[in-house]
Amino acid sequence: MCGIVGYIGHREAYPVIIQGLERLEYRGYDSAGIALYDGDNLKVSKTKGKVEDLKSRVDKEITSSGSIGIGHTRWATHGVPNDINSHPHVSNSGNLVIIHNGIIENYDPLRQELINRGYTFSSDTDTEVLVNLIEDVKKNEDVRLGKAVQIALNQTIGAYAIAVFDKTKPNEIVVARLGSPLAIGVGDDEFFIASDATPFIEYTNNAIYLEDGEMAVVRSHKKLKIRKIKDDSLVDPYIQELQLNLEQIEKGGYDHFMIKEIYEQPDAITDTFRGRMLVDQGIVRMAGIDDNIEKFLNARRIIIVACGTSWHAGLVAEYIFEEFARIPVEVEYASEFRYRNPVIYKDDVVIAISQSGETADTMAAIKLAKKQGAFVFGVCNVVGSSISRETHAGAYTHAGPEIGVASTKAFTTQITILTLIALKLAKHKGELSNSEFRAYLQELERIPAKVTEALKCNEQAEHVAAQYKDAHNALYLGRGYNFPVALEGALKLKEISYIHAEGYPAAEMKHGPIALIDEQMPVVVIAMRKGHYEKVVSNIEEIKARSGKIIGIVTQGDKEVKKLADHVIEIPETLEPFTPLLATIPLQLLSYHIAVMLGKNVDQPRNLAKSVTVE
Numbered sequence: 246m247c248g249i250v251g252y253i254g255h256r257e258a259y260p261v262i263i264q265g266l267e268r269l270e271y272r273g274y275d276s277a278g279i280a281l282y283d284g285d286n287l288k289v290s291k292t293k294g295k296v297e298d299l300k301s302r303v304d305k306e307i308t309s310s311g312s313i314g315i316g317h318t319r320w321a322t323h324g325v326p327n328d329i330n331s332h333p334h335v336s337n338s339g340n341l342v343i344i345h346n347g348i349i350e351n352y353d354p355l356r357q358e359l360i361n362r363g364y365t366f367s368s369d370t371d372t373e374v375l376v377n378l379i380e381d382v383k384k385n386e387d388v389r390l391g392k393a394v395q396i397a398l399n400q401t402i403g404a405y406a407i408a409v410f411d412k413t414k415p416n417e418i419v420v421a422r423l424g425s426p427l428a429i430g431v432g433d434d435e436f437f438i439a440s441d442a443t444p445f446i447e448y449t450n451n452a453i454y455l456e457d458g459e460m461a462v463v464r465s466h467k468k469l470k471i472r473k474i475k476d477d478s479l480v481d482p483y484i485q486e487l488q489l490n491l492e493q494i495e496k497g498g499y500d501h502f503m504i505k506e507i508y509e510q511p512d513a514i515t516d517t518f519r520g521r522m523l524v525d526q527g528i529v530r531m532a533g534i535d536d537n538i539e540k541f542l543n544a545r546r547i548i549i550v551a552c553g554t555s556w557h558a559g560l561v562a563e564y565i566f567e568e569f570a571r572i573p574v575e576v577e578y579a580s581e582f583r584y585r586n587p588v589i590y591k592d593d594v595v596i597a598i599s600q601s602g603e604t605a606d607t608m609a610a611i612k613l614a615k616k617q618g619a620f621v622f623g624v625c626n627v628v629g630s631s632i633s634r635e636t637h638a639g640a641y642t643h644a645g646p647e648i649g650v651a652s653t654k655a656f657t658t659q660i661t662i663l664t665l666i667a668l669k670l671a672k673h674k675g676e677l678s679n680s681e682f683r684a685y686l687q688e689l690e691r692i693p694a695k696v697t698e699a700l701k702c703n704e705q706a707e708h709v710a711a712q713y714k715d716a717h718n719a720l721y722l723g724r725g726y727n728f729p730v731a732l733e734g735a736l737k738l739k740e741i742s743y744i745h746a747e748g749y750p751a752a753e754m755k756h757g758p759i760a761l762i763d764e765q766m767p768v769v770v771i772a773m774r775k776g777h778y779e780k781v782v783s784n785i786e787e788i789k790a791r792s793g794k795i796i797g798i799v800t801q802g803d804k805e806v807k808k809l810a811d812h813v814i815e816i817p818e819t820l821e822p823f824t825p826l827l828a829t830i831p832l833q834l835l836s837y838h839i840a841v842m843l844g845k846n847v848d849q850p851r852n853l854a855k856s857v858t859v860e
């Protein structure tokens with residue numbers, strides 16, 4: 246899982262590539278590198294660390310960068326993050342240079358064969374094996390670079406998005422993909438290559454997303470030709486017009502992307518239901534559902550597959566689907582589902598949830614479900630992403646780009662779209678009357694304003710954060726719809742502040758975790774007035790009796806919890822199924838402020854990456 250960028254055309258390549266790498270750092274940031282051909286020499290610079298470190302090294306050296314180059318920001322899979330293992334990698338002759346996102350699984354036997362033929366390797370990476378394999382094919386078969394790449398890739402097993410060029414023929418870049426994303430920006434006599442469209446959006450709105458198993462030879466003054474790697478057949482390029490704009494991917498005055506994205510939630514939720522929820526007419530319109538309504542209505546059950554925060558959104562959806570649509574739901578970690586032998590029926594509907602649309606385990610779960618005949622529906626944020634194309638149908642969340650590694654607006658918009666789907670199915674099945682259905686839509690329409698109201702707790706969250714920032718552990722408790730919110734709150738704290746946190750169903754606390762509670766233990770309890778309120782209050786009493794520090798997330802005007810808790814954060818009242826959309830806000834803010842106070846890298850927490858394209 247890495248970010249790749251390339252450029253060929255009439256501009257200086259360096260600024261385009263370095264800026265592109267900065268935008269792709271969410272994909273990995275343990276090392277970065279760049280290769281440029283300036284007309285005379287191939288210059289390769291790479292370093293352990295972030296793009297910023299690469300920049301401070303390369304900026305000084307660059308006078309003219311030429312107009313062809315490739316760059317890489319890495320999330321290590323083979324070989325520790327260090328300068329040598331960083332990409333780009335150069336072939337033994339010094340002519341070919343490559344960047345790679347993915348894993349070549351059979352790299353070890355290939356490496357042995359190449360060593361037997363006299364090749365040497367300086368890094369521990371699979372990528373250095375690949376570039377030398379291409380070189381070996383090129384030399385032995387006496388073919389052009391494109392053909393050599395094709396032959397070499399047909400010998401590999403694994404996943405890749407690659408860009409490679411030859412310094413002796415610096416008029417073309419060869420790109421290919423299998424399992425890792427690759428977009429080509431099409432400009433006037435210039436092409437941009439990237440893992441997603443963000444690196445080139447200010448240069449062109451026209452993009453081609455390579456499909457799995459496709460490759461292209463990109464030359465600045467020529468038309469692009471796309472071929473299938475396996476059989477060399479030509480594919481008609483499909484150029485999409487992108488709707489993304491630059492403002493959407495910049496920080497817009499906020500200190501971090503995460504806080505910007507937290508504050509974007511009212512708009513993001515509105516964008517999710519815009520044009521789909523017609524409250525006055527009492528209609529929910531969604532092409533992906535409308536076109537496949539029988540599949541959903543006749544579903545034996547719904548299986549939700551996802552990872553991380555998206556899995557938490559899936560858990561909320563389980564409550565919502567079962568409550569409204571009365572369809573049995575199972576929620577599976579994609580990574581577990583794919584590796585057991587799950588029973589999947591042809592009349593199951595599988596919903597895959599993924600912000601990035603690139604998560605490898607979710608993708609594998611989709612393929613498994615499809616193979617066994619199930620109908621697979623995708624809920625993705627990134628338009629044109631691999632998962633959105635692999636599924637039979639789907640719906641985008643339209644949350645806009647999420648750059649902060651910790652997911653925030655993706656979570657609330659995923660819940661929003663899944664709620665819309667559940668309500669729509671409930672209406673079709675006659676589980677909700679027209680007036681009930683309309684009442685839910687009306688309340689959902691009020692949610693963005695209520696999220697805005699909930700965001701007013703920011704200062705209070707900051708105040709609470711200051712008191713607990715030095716805690717070593719934290720417990721998050723919730724019941725019913727807010728149990729998954731407790732899980733999500735704990736995940737947010739863990740991933741950006743590195744404080745150990747656990748989410749638990751509040752009632753389960755007495756079956757074990759209660760042993761952890763003492764005066765050092767902050768316990769965040771979601772205690773909404775709607776839904777098991779009295780029971781949660783009893784749980785709070787149990788914590789208080791053991792001197793735990795209680796941070797209550799409560800409904801505005803709450804009285805009971807206020808009497809017991811050390812701190813309360815109030816959020817507006819809403820219908821019980823919609824409370825996760827509000828209760829999650831203070832939890833996001835709390836973890837954000839703790840991480841900032843601890844001086845952590847909020848947008849790029851250690852060891853993480855925004856899209857996990859490895860298994």
Ligand code: F6R
Nearest residue numbers: 553554555599600601604651652
């Ligand atoms: C947590 C987080 C991750 C992702 C997970 C799935 O804040 O961001 O847990 O939710 O890696 O990613 P997607 O949704 O892109 O499939």
